[in-house]
Amino acid sequence: MLCSLPNWLFAIVCGVLISNLPAQAVITLDGNFDSGSLESYTINGNTVNITGRDSYAGGAFRLGDGHWRWLHFKASGVLNQNPTFAVHGEFGGDGSCCDDTSIETDHELYDHEMVYSYDGENWQYFPHANNTLSTANANPANDLYTFSLGTPFTQDEVYVAYALPYTYNRSVLHTQQVLASPWAQPTVSGNLSGVIGQAPEGVNDIGINQPERDLYAYRITNPATDSATPKRKAMFVTGQHASETLGIYTYEGLIDWLISDDPRAAALRDQVEVFGYPTLNASGRAAGLSRSMLQHPDTDSNSYWRPGPLSGNDWDSPERTEQKINGEAMHDDAAATPGNSLDLFVDFHSSVPDYEIVGPNGLGSESPLPGLSGQYRDDWAYITSGSEGNDWWQALRALQPNLLQVTSGTGPTSRTSTGYALNDDYGLNADMSVTFENQFAISRPISYYHDLGKNFGLAMYESWVQVANPLAADFDEDGDVDAGDLAAWQAGYGSVAATHLLGDADGDGDTDSADFVIWQRQFTGGQNPFSTGKVVPEPSSMAILLLTATGMLLFSGSARS
Structure with missing residues (x-):
């Protein structure tokens, strides 16, 4: 019909139609x-x-x-x-x-x-x-x-x-969630909110004002098992290079598992204390920098980990406030509890793709470099020379077979965080010090990094706590039968696809009153709580548990008679 209109009328009609079309938004x-x-x-x-x-x-x-x-x-x-x-x-x-x-x-x-x-x-x-x-x-x-x-x-x-972001505010909220757990407390360097100091205010490279940012730390353990006898000590830090966010997600997964109800995490908390520092570079992350801190935007932040004045390459000359606050807190917090060394120190980072750090077990892209056919990129750890056989590292690689290993010559005089951890003079005197790198450009979901972080914790449990051939009622497999195993039984009660870790003492595939009876007979953890009414340190409702257990035993006895 429009084709029969005169040209002048056709133009008018088209103009009206076009003017009534919705305008495309300006991006x-x-x-x-x-x-x-x-x-x-x-x-x-x-x-x-x-x-x-x-x-x-x-x-x-x-x-x-x-x-x-x-x-x-x-x-x-x-x-x-x-x-x-x-x-x-x-x-x-x-x-x-x-x-x-x-x-x-x-x-x-x-x-x-x-x-x-x-x-x-x-x-x-x-x-x-x-x-x-x-x-x-x-x-x-x-x-x-x-x-x-x-x-x-x-x-x-x-x-x-560019990659999965992890904002500074997410670290703040996560810290608050962690400190709400009965298993986490502020360190001696921090206030009741876990704040150990503030990153200084300033202006970023594109002229935007940045306020002070709180820096955080916390200690995770079972406080009921603290004593003059040293626990094993581990320290985990992250966020040093502002945009290396995958490492922060891995750290988050580790911490979430450490405060979880998993019986293995509970057994680990009984014997190990973990110090966490999630905001090594709060100013740089919030300000949108790549690697540096707001105070010194033209230098790599991982090059000044030692007190000064020594040679100008330290956190005192000129002052690098965030490194100084974090570094001194790490030293003082670790020294505040029995024992004079760390068993493990890990600094979580991320890296752009590296086609030379590859292995046949990697799950990323294949390296196209000459001589590396069949070798694949993946996450890796810089392991200090001589530490390749460390029990924790071997346990982690068994749990996470895709991880790659790079032997590093980093020693106690290095100005990196791992060097500071190894130093027994002004540093942390760590037995094992690791820089861990998640490779970008493998397009993994956040859940992958959370699961990886969990495996960092499980590796501590398997190498430091778990025993071979545990008793039937030693559900957390830490070498005794105690309230921790009762909590594991309670968590698994009613399951018809149970494992030993979930309270199946008799191996019949479920968790029921028969498994509770085995726990009661094998109890080795001091005074049996059922005979004294003593409240055990794990946060469960013992009154409800007593009623539940008693009811089940009475019901079981009635059924048999």
Whole structure:
């Protein structure tokens, strides 16, 4: 019908129709929030051109001088749109081994997938198939990395990041949750909220004011088993390099397991004390930096772990407030309880893809480098030379077979956190000191890192607590039959697919009153609570348990008669 209209009338009708179409929203970006990071952007049609903020690492890595790494921003006005995000400039992380003309073999963005979330909590990966990567050795500033969803966004606002973000505020909330547990207490260096000091205020590299940030620490153990006899000591720290977030998720998984009701965690708490420091670099993380601290944005924060003044490479000259507060707290907290050394120290980090740190057991991408066919990238630990046979490390590798090992020459004079941990003069006198690296660009869910963290705890239990050939009622397998085993039986009671850890003493596949009777007969943990009414240290309702157990035994006896 429109075809029969005169041209002048056709033009009018089309104009009216077009004017009534909904206008497409203008996309805007914002990186001014906790851990947000964005230098600038422009919009050109369907393309969002992005310039990332400067990064720094030091050493042989080409960072600083306009190289970007951490990106985290909110895009608004994207509902029903499918923009292409184009990041300009050279990525920060290529080492001297790398040649940008051979993208497939060397470039850390080749396997990478950016992440997005509509709520800032639940994250998904942009499809790798939609990525493009072009580089130019003659002028690295012309490097270009693009990514897109491939389908329209379903909400008006979306968060986009280089990797799974972990904000400073999440660490604050998690610390509060940890300290609400009966198994966690502030350390001697902290106040009742676990605060050991504040990161100084300042202005970040793009002129945004940053307030002071609290630094936290806590001790996890069963306080009822504290005595003059030293417990084993372990210390876990994270967040040193601001954007290395995967390591923080791994740390979170470990801590959550340590305060859980798992009978193995309870047995570990009886014999081990764990010190946790989740905010080594609170200022840098909140300010959206990549590796550095707000106070010293042009230096690698993991290079000044010792008191001064020694040579200027310390936390006193000039003062590096966050390292000084954390380092002194670590020393004083560990020294405040019996025993003069740490059994284990672990600093959780993350790393850009490394195609030379590979193994046949890795589950990431295959290394394309010459001579490394059949070798795959994955998470790894820097293990101090001579510690390769450590029982805890061997237990962890058995629980997590995909982990890789790199032997490090780091010693007690190193200015890294692991060197500080090994030092027996001004440091922590640790027997085992580990820098753990989660590799980016393997596109794993947060649950993977939580499970990995749990295995760090289970490795302590298996190598330090678990005994061979436990008694039938030693459900937590720690060498005795006590209230901890009663709690395990209670947790598993009623299960028809039970294991020994869940209270199955007679091996018949369930947890019932017959298993309770075996526990009562084999009880070795001092005075039997059923004969004295003594309240055991584990947080369970003994009154309810007594009534339940008595009722079951009476019912069982009635059934037999």
